[in-house]
Amino acid sequence: MDAVKVPVLRGIDLLIRPGLFTVMLGPSGSGKTTLLNLIACIDQPDAGDVTVAGTQINRLTDDELADFRADNIGFVFQNFNLISVLTAYENIEYPLVLAGYAPAERQRRVTKLLAAVGLSDRANNLPGQLSGGQRQRVAIARALVRKPKLVIADEPTANLDSRTGAAILSLMRTMQSRYKISFIFSSHDRSLIQGADDLIVLRDGVVQSIQRKSTVDGDELAGAAATEPQDWR
Amino acid sequence: MKTLSLALRNLLRNRRRSLATLLALAIGAMALLLFGGYITNIRYSMQTAYVRSGGHLQIQHPDFFLYGSGNPTAYRIADYGRLLDIIAKDPVMMPMVTVATPTLQFLGIAGNYGQGVSRTVIGMGYVAADIKRMRQWNEFQIGLESPAFRLDGAAEDAAVVGTGVARVLMLCEPLGVPNCPRPVAEPKVAGAALPPDIAALAADSPQDNPAAKQSGVARLELLASNGRSSPNVAALSILAAESQGFKELDEALVILQLSQAQKLVYGRAVPSATSIMVQLAHSAQIPAATHRLKELFLKAAPSQALTVLDFESLNPFYVQSIKLFDTIFTFIFVLIAGIVLFTVSNTMNAAVVERTVEIGTLRAVGLRRAGIRRLFVTEGFLLGCVGAVCGAISALAIAAVINRLGLTWLPPGSSEPLPLILRVWGEWSMCVGTTLGLIGIAVVSAWFPAYRAAQLNIVESLRHV
Helix, strand or coil: CCCCCCCCCCCCCCCCCCCCEEEEECCCCCCHHHHHHHHCCCCCCCCCCCEECCEEHHHCCHHHHHHHHHHHEEEECCCCCCCCCCCHHHHHHHHHHHHCCCHHHHHHHHHHHHHHCCCHHHCCCCHHHCCHHHHHHHHHHHHHCCCCCEEEEECCCCCCCHHHHHHHHHHHHHHHHHHCCEEEEEECCHHHCCCCCEEEEEECCEEEEEEECCCCCCCCCCCCCCCCCCCCC | CCHHHHHHHHHHHCHHHHHHHHHHHHHHHHHHHHHHHHHHHHHHHHHHHHHHHHCCEEEECCCHHHHHHHCCCCCCECCHHHHHHHHHHCCCCCCCEEEEEEEEEEEEEEEECCCCEEEEEEEEEECHHHHHHHCCCCCCCCCCCCCCCCCCCCCCCEEEEEHHHHHHCCCHHHHCCCCCCCCCCCCCCCHHHCCHHHHHHHHHCCCCCHHHHHHCCEEEEEEEECCCCCEEEEEEEEEEEECCCCHHHHCCEEEEEHHHHHHHHHCCCCCCECEEEEEECCHHHHHHHHHHHHHHHHHHCCCCCCEEEEHHHHCHHHHHHHHHHHHHHHHHHHHHHHHHHHHHHHHHHHHHHHCHHHHHHHHHCCCCHHHHHHHHHHHHHHHHHHHHHHHHHHHHHHHHHHHHHCCEECCCCCCCCEECCCCCCCCHHHHHHHHHHHHHHHHHHHHHHHHHHHCCCHHHHHHCC
16 A cells, blocks of 8 residues: 655745744644754755755755854754763763764853853752753753754754753743854743744644834845734733 | 864763663674684694794705605706805895705605514705704794604614504504504514525514514614615614604604715715705795795706695695684674674664654754764774774783683694694784674674664654654
């Protein structure tokens, strides 16, 4: 029996504005993660183009994609995805090691970020010795350590209690403001969208609505699916 | 943290599995090295035995090795004294040669006619003092000294026979050969039925002479054909019987003084030799010495057909034995390599499955496929290094213990039990070769799982539960 192909995303024509805190909202199965994977350059579309930070990623080779991700994209995963044999410090340092940064620069950046996420005293702890919230803080620091243009966070609070989730969200918002990095955050929980600049609502693989904060400088919202602009806050 | 550090930590993450893999590697390396040490000792023991008895090289007529035993006159080296002199005075050969000595090999019939028994034998004429020195050669420090050469300092008619010759010719009793059974039915002496010349020999036989019996002297008569194809007889006093290892040789060998052998074979003609045995200080000098000898003889004796054969060419059994052991070693290596291959491969495959999400994460944060491959191959390399080195160290320790236990064994072709020595220490090429071989196999075993890990789809890896 032939496998039936089910398109996850259909007719997406979307522009994510740089330097903003964008939330992608939608129920499970709506295509949030697939869209994030495409933007994160870890998946390829069957048809169409994806351009990230001015680079059309469909045309990059596998190694070029890896380098592009290392240089431009930070990841925060739902399950934290820290390397279990590395300490908090080493997990944050790892992308810098991959990029060949000098030890002194690595130390400067990691120490600063550890302090920024409030984990200076847990630098030498392995992930297994940290709470869920602490692990996600480490993951955020790791995502930011190379000063990427974009941080992708796929349901980063899904495995945290509501209080910790709110704290993580607040931390990400703070980091985004401080470092002026684009954050794309996916969630199926409407209560976690406070503070977003742009809100993209997905349903059944299509963009149902794009709601944007109107005061952002250089706002260039383009997208055929951008309908029903409204004040969602 | 470099790839090496991460790989090491990953191995320590699942210590029990890593330990099991390391044990398989270490036991494999240890078994290989111990067996390798055992066959190295066999090789050295056999080589020592052959070099002590026949030297490293023999200079002969080119056809003597194949045809000469039937006609020592036709294939003789007439001016062997001059050749010995050339060897002794050559500045290149001088530091290499420990002994250069002539020998005369011939076929004959040895008889104890008083007992009515005789058999065909191989006669070997030696310069006793040279043979005594040759028997002291011990480059590989084999823990067994050769018995003293009984012909050294003995009379010209003295001889030594194989224990088999002594048994067949009923000489065990006068020679005091232990474990020498007598036949159930004593052979009858044919007496008057003997041909007149043999009957005369029997009459003269000291075994029948009450005085000789009383003195315990064993004698035999050795018949050989001389250069004019007429028979010659030598009456020999047998000093001792020495086991020759092989039954065939033991029942055929009669060793006598070279001068006596020359009289028997060449009569009043110019005394000659059939070979010049050359013993070197080190076996590694064989190619250089062979080359030099050929050069010397080409210059000094261009008219004389001569060849130089090494002990391997002269003793095919040695080569066959070494090949047999090498084949067994290769077979065991292949078996152990297979076990290592599957063990390491299994461990790495399990690691890939366990760390699928981590692989996806590493790829997502920018590690290239080659980086993933390198990581897993490094883990295989580390397993190989630690396992093989531990195995090598264990083999050295176990070999040292066994070598101190004083165990003995009887190798093929030897008449005396040898100390059981496992030569692992000092055999560095074997140790390094085996260790590197197993490390290489561990790396190859890890390569396919590493390749599979590198080919994983990032999205699917991140979804892996």
